[in-house]
Amino acid sequence: AQSVSQHNHHVILSEAASLELGCNYSYGGTVNLFWYVQYPGQHLQLLLKYFSGDPLVKGIKGFEAEFIKSKFSFNLRKPSVQWSDTAEYFCAVNAVMYSGGGADGLTFGKGTHLIIQP
Amino acid sequence: EPEVTQTPSHQVTQMGQEVILRCVPISNHLYFYWYRQILGQKVEFLVSFYNNEISEKSEIFDDQFSVERPDGSNFTLKIRSTKLEDSAMYFCASSEAFGAQYFGPGTRLLVL
Incomplete structure (x- = not known):
């Protein structure tokens, strides 16, 4: 079974600061990796995903993440945050199922609550 | 942009009662x-469903839970006899192959 660890439960930054949220996973096989964001009062939204190929993936709203297989990591980055980035950020992983086209259910980290101060 | 929808947004029920949470996945x-x-x-993951059957379920998804796709658009989660510890936000999700x-948006279930 997979597990996901997000190192920071709460992060407070000022606008224009750079952001890096850590995510590590444990699983012996091939995985898909995701970051989801939940803005206050809203539902989980997909920020970006990694399935294969270029380990540096770009998502919406200027976010990017880098998959480092040797470190089992998929850290989320943004060079300059805005007040509107205040939200809960979840890293998630699932195992690839090569038959049937489906995938396992997602295993989520506990989330990081990001607060951006104006 | 197509979205997954869920109803109701909030549900309050008495312990021991049955609840059905509804979801309309993205159409394709x-x-x-x-x-x-x-x-x-x-x-936490509960269950996945494909081709009218359960693909995978977690240890949380015990005999009190069931899922169904009663028609071409809805996907439901039934909890037969709710317990206090079933109080949670329940999220539905959908995906294409791979x-x-x-x-x-979730259904907030409160069991009293």
């Missing part, structure tokens, strides 16, 4: 999922 998606998030805890999962 073939894989459907239910997750729950107990207040202050992680989002695709990312897209989540609905």
Whole structure:
């Protein structure tokens, strides 16, 4: 079974600061990796995903993440945050199922609550 | 942009009662999922569903839970006899084959 660890439960930054949220996973096989964001009062939204190929993936709203297989990591980055980035950020992983086209259910980290101060 | 929708947004029920949570997945998606998030805890996978049968379920998804696709658009989660510890936010998600999962807004279930 997979597990996901997000190192920071709460992060407070000022606008224009750079952001890096850590995510590590444990699983012996091939995985898909995701970051989801939940803005206050809203539902989980997909920020970006990694399935294969270029380990540096770009998502919406200027976010990017880098998959480092040797470190089992998929850290989320943004060079300059805005007040509107205040939200809960979840890293998630699932195992690839090569038959049937489906995938396992997602295993989520506990989330990081990001607060951006104006 | 197509979205997953869920009804109701909030449900309050008495312990021991049955509840049915409803979801309308994105129309061209073939894989459907239910997750729950107990207040202050992680989002946890419950079950996945494909081709009218359960693909995978977690240890949380015991005999009290069932899922159904009663028609071409709805996907439901039934809890037969609710317990206090079933109080949580329940999220539905859907995906294409080999695709990312897209989540609905959730149903907040409170069992009294």
